[in-house]
Amino acid sequence: MNLTRTVRFLLLLAIVAIVSQANVAASPMKHTEVEQAIGPILLALIVIILTAKFGADLAVRVGQPPVLGELALGLIIGNITLFGFYGFDFIRTNQVVSMLAEIGVVLLLFEVGLESNLKEMTKVGPSSFLVAAVGVVAPFVLGFGVARTLLPQHSVYSHVFIGAVLCATSVGITARVLKDLGKLHLVESRIILGAAVIDDVMGLVVIAIVQGIIKAADGAGSLTGLGMAIIVAKAIGFLVGSVVIGQLLAPRVFRFASKLKAHDLLLGVSLAICFLFAYIADRIGLAAIVGAFAAGLILDEVHYEDFTARGERGLEDLLRPITSFLVPVFFILMGMRVRLEVFGDLPTLAFAGALTAAAIIGKQVCAFGALGKGLDRTLIGFGMIPRGEVGLIVAAIGAGMVLHGERIVDSMTFSAVVIMVMLTTFVTPPLLRWRMGRVSPKR
Amino acid sequence: MNLTRTVRFLLLLAIVAIVSQANVAASPMKHTEVEQAIGPILLALIVIILTAKFGADLAVRVGQPPVLGELALGLIIGNITLFGFYGFDFIRTNQVVSMLAEIGVVLLLFEVGLESNLKEMTKVGPSSFLVAAVGVVAPFVLGFGVARTLLPQHSVYSHVFIGAVLCATSVGITARVLKDLGKLHLVESRIILGAAVIDDVMGLVVIAIVQGIIKAADGAGSLTGLGMAIIVAKAIGFLVGSVVIGQLLAPRVFRFASKLKAHDLLLGVSLAICFLFAYIADRIGLAAIVGAFAAGLILDEVHYEDFTARGERGLEDLLRPITSFLVPVFFILMGMRVRLEVFGDLPTLAFAGALTAAAIIGKQVCAFGALGKGLDRTLIGFGMIPRGEVGLIVAAIGAGMVLHGERIVDSMTFSAVVIMVMLTTFVTPPLLRWRMGRVSPKR
Numbered sequence: 001m002n003l004t005r006t007v008r009f010l011l012l013l014a015i016v017a018i019v020s021q022a023n024v025a026a027s028p029m030k031h032t033e034v035e036q037a038i039g040p041i042l043l044a045l046i047v048i049i050l051t052a053k054f055g056a057d058l059a060v061r062v063g064q065p066p067v068l069g070e071l072a073l074g075l076i077i078g079n080i081t082l083f084g085f086y087g088f089d090f091i092r093t094n095q096v097v098s099m100l101a102e103i104g105v106v107l108l109l110f111e112v113g114l115e116s117n118l119k120e121m122t123k124v125g126p127s128s129f130l131v132a133a134v135g136v137v138a139p140f141v142l143g144f145g146v147a148r149t150l151l152p153q154h155s156v157y158s159h160v161f162i163g164a165v166l167c168a169t170s171v172g173i174t175a176r177v178l179k180d181l182g183k184l185h186l187v188e189s190r191i192i193l194g195a196a197v198i199d200d201v202m203g204l205v206v207i208a209i210v211q212g213i214i215k216a217a218d219g220a221g222s223l224t225g226l227g228m229a230i231i232v233a234k235a236i237g238f239l240v241g242s243v244v245i246g247q248l249l250a251p252r253v254f255r256f257a258s259k260l261k262a263h264d265l266l267l268g269v270s271l272a273i274c275f276l277f278a279y280i281a282d283r284i285g286l287a288a289i290v291g292a293f294a295a296g297l298i299l300d301e302v303h304y305e306d307f308t309a310r311g312e313r314g315l316e317d318l319l320r321p322i323t324s325f326l327v328p329v330f331f332i333l334m335g336m337r338v339r340l341e342v343f344g345d346l347p348t349l350a351f352a353g354a355l356t357a358a359a360i361i362g363k364q365v366c367a368f369g370a371l372g373k374g375l376d377r378t379l380i381g382f383g384m385i386p387r388g389e390v391g392l393i394v395a396a397i398g399a400g401m402v403l404h405g406e407r408i409v410d411s412m413t414f415s416a417v418v419i420m421v422m423l424t425t426f427v428t429p430p431l432l433r434w435r436m437g438r439v440s441p442k443r
Numbered sequence: 444m445n446l447t448r449t450v451r452f453l454l455l456l457a458i459v460a461i462v463s464q465a466n467v468a469a470s471p472m473k474h475t476e477v478e479q480a481i482g483p484i485l486l487a488l489i490v491i492i493l494t495a496k497f498g499a500d501l502a503v504r505v506g507q508p509p510v511l512g513e514l515a516l517g518l519i520i521g522n523i524t525l526f527g528f529y530g531f532d533f534i535r536t537n538q539v540v541s542m543l544a545e546i547g548v549v550l551l552l553f554e555v556g557l558e559s560n561l562k563e564m565t566k567v568g569p570s571s572f573l574v575a576a577v578g579v580v581a582p583f584v585l586g587f588g589v590a591r592t593l594l595p596q597h598s599v600y601s602h603v604f605i606g607a608v609l610c611a612t613s614v615g616i617t618a619r620v621l622k623d624l625g626k627l628h629l630v631e632s633r634i635i636l637g638a639a640v641i642d643d644v645m646g647l648v649v650i651a652i653v654q655g656i657i658k659a660a661d662g663a664g665s666l667t668g669l670g671m672a673i674i675v676a677k678a679i680g681f682l683v684g685s686v687v688i689g690q691l692l693a694p695r696v697f698r699f700a701s702k703l704k705a706h707d708l709l710l711g712v713s714l715a716i717c718f719l720f721a722y723i724a725d726r727i728g729l730a731a732i733v734g735a736f737a738a739g740l741i742l743d744e745v746h747y748e749d750f751t752a753r754g755e756r757g758l759e760d761l762l763r764p765i766t767s768f769l770v771p772v773f774f775i776l777m778g779m780r781v782r783l784e785v786f787g788d789l790p791t792l793a794f795a796g797a798l799t800a801a802a803i804i805g806k807q808v809c810a811f812g813a814l815g816k817g818l819d820r821t822l823i824g825f826g827m828i829p830r831g832e833v834g835l836i837v838a839a840i841g842a843g844m845v846l847h848g849e850r851i852v853d854s855m856t857f858s859a860v861v862i863m864v865m866l867t868t869f870v871t872p873p874l875l876r877w878r879m880g881r882v883s884p885k886r
Binding site: 005008016038041042043045046049050052053054056057060061066095096099102103106256257260261262263264265267268269271272275276278279282283288318319320321322324325 | 448459480481482484486488489492495496497499500503504509538539542545546549699703704705706707708710711712714715718719721722725726731761763764765767768
């Protein structure tokens with residue numbers, strides 16, 4: 001590792017830190033009286049950009065995908081509070097930064113969707129479905145077993161909830177790694193992406209069932225078959241509808257837009273479509289990124305050839321600067337939000353270790369759902385490992401539920417879930433990188 | 444005007460509105476429990492993008508700069524509350540949208556700075572300085588006079604404050620129009636941009652003096668000569684320092700960055716520099732956009748030829764998609780924030796009219812500060828017309844000050860200031876466009 005580079009990075013950060021701490025703002029005219037201050041946002045963006053670039057540099061030098069460097073350096077920046085420096089701490093909790101990160105990951109999945117092709121995706125549909133289904137059942141069973149064994153004093157409802165936490169794959173990390181490595185075209189990649197989308201729908205159902213069971217046990221209400229059916233119908237309706245309607249409307253929308261007398265119409269219209277799909281998915285209860293991915297899938301170069309034919313740049317070219325600005329915000333923030341303090345408690349760590357093992361093994365099993373010969377099932381299993389926000393959200397719902405005086409997810413369990421999310425996140429990029437190195441030279 | 448287009452736009456907006464109102468969010472899994480909801484932000488971005496593109500289209504079709512269309516259609520969308528539809532009303536006050544707008548205008552001025560050239564700017568330095576100086580004094584005197592004549596019952600301090608409100612030019616609109624028309628290279632454009640920067644520094648000083656006088660009159664403290672000197676020294680120190688240090692360091696920073704093993708380094712490093720300058724300017728009390736403009740000024744193509752030489756795209760090419768995404772957020776929001784209700788009160792309207800006249804005439808006078816032959820002074824005067832946030836901020840400060848039981852800026856005066864800001868904003872694009880049509884064919 002090049003020391004000068006590290007020293008320069010630390011020096012730069014130190015300068016930023018000093019500027020941010022120096023009380024130069026003694027001016028009589030504050031431009032910030034009317035609105036929220038822009039200062040902290042600018043500072044956050046500077047820190048994030050520098051960290052992202054140096055992190056990516058370090059990762060690439062040790063043969064890892066850039067995203068691992070972003071996560072790792074983000075983790076370090078996020079935990080310098082342990083050394084008593086709190087100047088960057090606001091970044092972790094700033095709402096604007098957090099929304100920029102969300103927009104970033106939405107655009108990342110849109111980009112990934114654009115690079116994927118609907119026809120190719122449908123081909124692997126059955127494989128994706130099986131991978132997703134096994135990938136929901138196996139981790140659920142394993143998580144349930146781990147909780148039952150290690151936390152026998154908790155109620156069975158608590159065990160069921162922990163099983164549910166392990167179900168949903170967080171496709172952001174995997175998509176980013178596959179994209180960084182230029183391997184989105186592999187059959188395995190398509191199976192993973194498809195499974196992640198279906199996974200999200202199944203996750204919805206699992207959570208609805210689990211919540212319904214617990215509410216029923218508490219006498220607070222019960223989950224009707226109709227309620228369940230509506231949830232599933234909405235999600236499937238969105239996915240099918242977006243593909244069908246989207247395919248029909250996209251060419252018309254672009255043709256119409258190409259006649260407008262405004263600049264940058266291709267980018268503007270595409271972003272509007274991406275955000276619209278993400279918005280609808282979010283409102284239905286799916287992840288916004290699933291909507292963005294669907295939007296990317298249905299948009300095809302033929303749809304906007306009116307623009308490219310007159311010499312404008314392609315959509316992926318136009319998106320690239322925006323994603324290279326916003327996507328790292330998501331991963332740096334993800335790294336920064338890791339609290340090293342949670343690793344301090346041994347029983348928690350032990351439980352977290354067991355949970356992580358269940359999470360990883362559960363998704364290795366699911367790879368056998370992939371149909372066809374010559375597939376690298378290990379690669380598929382690795383790609384399905386990351387758990388992210390959805391797991392945390394489920395755990396948070398559980399933490400908010402009380403049954404017969406017992407919290408369904410207590411604080412120790414919640415910390416263990418957090419650690420599991422971190423470990424599955426950090427372990428995925430090197431695993432994928434390593435496996436790719438063995439598989440991809442062939443293709 | 445093409446009716447189908449308008450109908451289609453209304454139809455699209457209606458669909459977005461219906462989707463946003465439909466209560467489809469009955470799902471058990473909310474992805475929003477941990478963080479702020481992404482839904483409203485996505486909805487806001489969809490509305491903003493559609494409005495921006497249609498607004499630009501309409502403006503161009505009637506021979507106006509796109510920004511006027513963005514402002515006007517933003518105004519309409521922002522005031523459909525008058526018809527009882529409140530579905531888009533959150534956009535006006537959403538903090539994340541407002542910060543995206545701020546980042547947008549920071550990047551716009553960075554872009555404008557990049558298109559400008561430090562050497563060329565220094566050439567027009569004396570002209571810019573004189574234009575700025577006269578452009579602070581003349582509107583101040585006129586504003587003071589208007590207030591003294593029309594509001595004789597108010598104290599002299601109130602009159603002084605109203606004079607101060609009229610001083611600072613808001614360069615965002617003008618910069619955008621000049622950029623849209625491709626006229627940033629004109630001598631007049633450079634004089635305007637330079638004057639706007641110097642203007643901002645002078646505005647600082649004026650506000651410091653006025654606040655000092657009033658505080659002294661109230662016995663609450665007084666403005667020392669030293670305090671004043673420090674404010675001025677900081678602002679000038681920043682401008683000079685950024686140019687000198689920036690020119691020295693920029694090539695080294697880029698050379699160093701070109702050796703890092705990460706993607707999109709040119710864009711990342713440039714954005715970091717832009718945000719750093721904007722951040723420092725903001726902390727000193729200058730507008731963040733002045734810092735961003737300075738950052739753009741010192742960056743030159745020669746600095747990053749390490750990147751372009753190896754076939755990467757130029758910085759302006761890379762910035763373009765980001766600004767085309769974020770800049771309209773600023774102008775649409777500016778339009779949306781216009782409250783048509785304020786035009787309802789006749790005495791307020793009359794006072795606002797007089798203020799607006801003072802604001803416009805004051806900046807026409809300043810154009811005579813421009814040195815040299817063959818300059819179109821009317822164009823310079825037009826370019827200096829817009830008043831923006833700074834005027835509103837000064838008025839807000841005044842609204843918060845009470846002297847001998849009288850509010851320095853009462854609510855009627857504040858409304859008049861708001862109307863003046865609107866009128867100067869909306870009048871500038873067509874004026875510049877019209878004058879350009881007469882001047883620029885020659886060049």
